[in-house]
Amino acid sequence: MRHQSLLLLSVLSLSLSIPAAPARGSDHLKVVTTLSTYAAIAREIGGERVTVDWIVNGNQDPHFVRPRPSLARKLADADLFVSTGLDLELWAPSLVDLSGNSEIRSGQRRYVSAAQGVHLLEVPKVISRGEGGVHIYGNPHFINDPLAAQVVARNIATGLARIDPQHADYYRKNLARFDAEIDRRLYGPELLRLLGAKLLHRLSEKPAALWSFLESNKYKGQPLIDKLGGWLRQGRAFRGRKAIAYHKGWVYFSRRFGLRIADYVEPRPSIPPTPRHIEQLIERMRNEGIDIILAATFYDQAKVRRVAEAVGARPVIVCTGTACRPEIKSYCDLIDHLVGTLAAAFERGAGS
Amino acid sequence: MRTLPLVVLMTIIFPTWTSRAEEQQAGTEAGQAVRAREAAAPADDEIEKLRRAASLAVEEAARQEQQLPRLDTGTVFSSGNRSLQALNPELSVVGDAGGRLQMNDFDTASLGDDSRFYFRVLGLHFQANLDPFSFFKSAIEFHVGAVELGEAYATWTNLLPGLNLTLGKFRQQFGVVQRWHAHGLDQFDFPLAVTTLLGGEGLNQVGISLTWTAPALWADDQKLWLQVTNGMNEHLFSGQAFGVPVGLLRWTQYYELSDSTYLELGLNGMLGTNNRRNITDDNGERVDEPWRTTTLAGVDLTISWSPLEAERYRHVTLRAEGYWVGKETAGGYLSASGGFAYLDLGLSEALAVGVRGDLTQPFTVDNDGDLDWQALAYLTWRQSPWVRTRLQLAHLDRAGEPAQDVVILQVVFAAGPHKHDRY
Known part of the structure; x- marks a missing residue:
């Protein structure tokens, strides 16, 4: 009788522990991001295949977030975790440790670094607290540049395609749609039609070159600008x-x-x-x-x-x-x- | 007979084919749409000219940056094989120094509480991921004239779903505040109830800790700690003569009252022994004292508010903890209880103020009617996240001792990435 009670207790404990485990295999992939803006991009790339959640709202300072247990719970069953990947969200590793979801740790297959491939500016030559809270890898506030957002979208699409390969084409199509929309909204449809996104992107690598070109050339007698x-x-x-x-x-x-x-x-x-x-x-x-x-x-x-x-x-x-x-x-x-x-x-x- | 399995096979495969075919069709349509847009673009010479000019502009910009590579034959080529410092653990240094001014005119030096400068600790903190499954943290504490291992432990995350395992020497999770390092406290020192009931160094023992993220059920988070350690704490357990492990159980319930406010309730229990067994004392005598237990219980409550849009600037934290210790000693049964409560207000990015009240029974067998208490107020100024200065005024009244009034000026500085993950 005593053994049966122990067995029942063990089974009950085990069954209670199940919700804390990553919920894999559901129809929708759960994407959790640090910043709400990454989540907005993930929603566009993942479409109906994903549900998205985030930790830092747009009205919060991403440098200072209290790693509360409720935030770790969001990560416990995340299928994909997206963070900047630099030294912006220094609180994120604690949340990942607390979450018990080891597949979303840096370097694991369910982790995406948004910054990968972004050309970082203000990389400090000398790293010293004498300069205040310097970001040692470079300035991490790139998400307000639409062309950097395209890189972030590509990283998220890569992460989604890796964990959900049978729908990789779906994510590629959404990425193409997102890129096209950003190009159209950034340059306007007419200039995009004239020069094409590829050329405009190359010119935009050095923004001064883009402006100089637009201001010094004409099309059908009208300034290109x-x-x-x-x-x-x-x-x-x-x-x-x-x-x-x-x-x-x-x-x-x-x-x-x-x-x-x-x-x-x-x-x-x-x-x-x-x-x-x-x-x-x-x-x-x-x-x-x-x-x-x-x-x-x-x-x-x-x-x-x-x-x-x-x-x-x-x-x-x-x-x-x-x-x-x-x-x-x-x-x-x-x-x-x-x-x-x-x-x-x-x-x-x-x-x- | 052979067509039936084929049909079944086709039926299984066909939905996949259909899905892929649909996706390919959609992809082809998207490609056609792009080509159609390109075809619709004006294809006159002027556009081509423009595009060529744009390409030339890109190339010109690149050319201006790139010149033919120069070969510097004086270049020294170095191997990084013996320079892998980047793989070293993350290292931080924390210092805690200042001065105390005893305001009373009686001989407080005999109590060890005279006016003086102090250097409480220089802490060397290391941490690193060990591999994809575990990390380690350690703190080596340098005091004037002494060095000790503060903490050193490895943690395996997700050993089982929701279960973390820590092995090593660690400050134990009995309440909230006793887990922290002294330099990370909201006030200068630990509350009287911690130092009196748990010992000056608190509960910092060698063993294992299991942390289970339990189902949240009615709360927003529930956690359970089970820690089994050596009874190294001489104040409560057998000290160096420990033989039987000490067990600690902690259960927390966490509630988000709003986006900006949380409440956390913790219940703690601990059981160990304090008799010395199978040891030889300084006189060469065999010591095997009768079985004596030590029992601890505790409860803690934290309510904290910090607006999401201004977490850096404003917060209000109310924290209260209560402890009880029952210890069977050779001189009789010792029962003592105590607690503290404090209110910490963040006024701006740089300033915080607070008050704390401590109350505890002395840690003696015969403590009926005796109470030690302390009231303190403090102002903390953060000149940056890495340097803070605190001014604290305290009135301390211990049973059987003259009351003391103490002013403390504390400076805590951290070099490196050291941070306290509290919420």
């Missing part, structure tokens, strides 16, 4: 204009769209700015006529507004990830929001 459409055309409202940013999160965006980030509220990442720096910043904004301060929603808005008020500048508080607001669902929604908000701010002028 007039054929430019999409986000790049909309972004001409702030191309070459100066702004102050809160954090070093805009290097890829500003390179793509020609926005000039003159200085930062937080010059050394993760270090609260000193009053002296704020004074110098205000002085510089006055001297150089800089009237836009750009910041993500999760930074110290009071500080941004104080600086802006001191010089009569306009604080532009933007979402840097999807799901930050209900209307920012897809990747294109996010870039629409960023380009549209900035263009409107520069067109309206400061303080108005």
Whole structure:
């Protein structure tokens, strides 16, 4: 009788433990990403084959996330885990360890590094905390560059095709559709039709070369730059204009769209700015006529507004990830929001 | 007779063929659409000219960057075979130093509590993945005049679904705070209930730990810890004369009250022995004391709020823990209980303030009516995530001793990637 009770207890324990195991074999693949924007891209690539979930919402700072048990639970039965793969989400390994899902650890088949293949900027030559919270592999805030998003989409498609090979063509087709949509939205349909995506991508490797080419050539007697459409055309409202940013999160965006980030509220990442720096910043904004301060929603808005008020500048508080607001669902929604908000701010002028 | 198996085979295979054929058809259609778009593009000379000019612009840009390679025959070619430092474990150094000012005019030096500068610890922390299945962490602690192994353990994740195994020397999961290193506390020192009831060094023993992520059921997460260790803690168990392992069981329930708020409840139990068995004392006498047990119980509660959009700037954490210890000793049965509660407020990226109250019975057999208590307040300033300064004012009143008022200035600094994974 005693043995039977023990056996029953063992079976009960075993059956209770099943929900904690990775739920493989269901119809839908569960993709969990660190950033909500990666999840939005995964949804476009995975389509009806996947369900997506994420850890960091678009209104959260991805550097600072408390690795709560409920977040580890999201990863416990993930079929695919996507993180930046650099040193942005330093809390992610703890969550993976807590999740007990060893197949999503770095290097395993169910893990995807979003950054793989992205040309990283601001790779530090000297790595020192004297520079603040430097990212030792390079600046990880590349997702606001649409061409980097295409690389991320390819990485996610690769990961999905690896774990779900019988539907690889489905993911390839969705990737092609995503790429085509990004190209159309970035360059506009007319320029895309004239030059083709491949050539435009090659020109865009050095954005100055793209602008120079478009400005110095004509088609049917009209400047080629007039054929430019999409986000790049909309972004001409702030191309070459100066702004102050809160954090070093805009290097890829500003390179793509020609926005000039003159200085930062937080010059050394993760270090609260000193009053002296704020004074110098205000002085510089006055001297150089800089009237836009750009910041993500999760930074110290009071500080941004104080600086802006001191010089009569306009604080532009933007979402840097999807799901930050209900209307920012897809990747294109996010870039629409960023380009549209900035263009409107520069067109309206400061303080108005 | 031979066609039937063929038909069956075709029936099994055919859906796959159909699916593939559909996908191929869709792919062909997508390709045709692309070609159709290309065909629709103007194919006049001007476009070709434009495209050629664009190609030339690309090549020109590339040419400007690339010159013919120069061969430097003075180049020294080196092998990396003996320079694989990149594979070394991640290393961090943590220092904890400062000063304390005793505000009372009686002889506190006899209590070991006089005014002085101090250097509490220099910790060397290592961690690395060992292989795809396990990682290790260790902390070597340098004190002025002494070195000790703080922690060193390897952890196998997902040994079984939801089950992690840790082997080595580790601070044990009896409550929340006792698990932390002193430099990672929200206040300068461990609460009186920890140091008085669990011993000055707390529960930090050698053994194994199993952590099971149990089904969440009514909570948002439930975890169970089973730790079996040597009874090395002399305060509670047999110390160096340990013979019988000590068992610890901890159960936590975690609830997300909102996106920004969680509540965690923990229940802890521990059982071990404290008699010395089969050893020879300093006089060469054989010692084999009668069986004596030590029993511990504890409960902890944490409620924490931190808005998702401003986790870096604001938080409120309320934490309370209570312990009870029952120890059979040669001089009689010792029963003592105690606890603490603190409130920690994050005011900005740089500033946090808090208060804590401690209350405990002395760890003695005859402690009826005796209470030790402490009240403290603190201000923590983080000049960066790696350097913080804390000013703490404490009033300590131990049974049978004069009350003390102490001001402590603490600086904790970390060089390297060291971080505390708490939530």
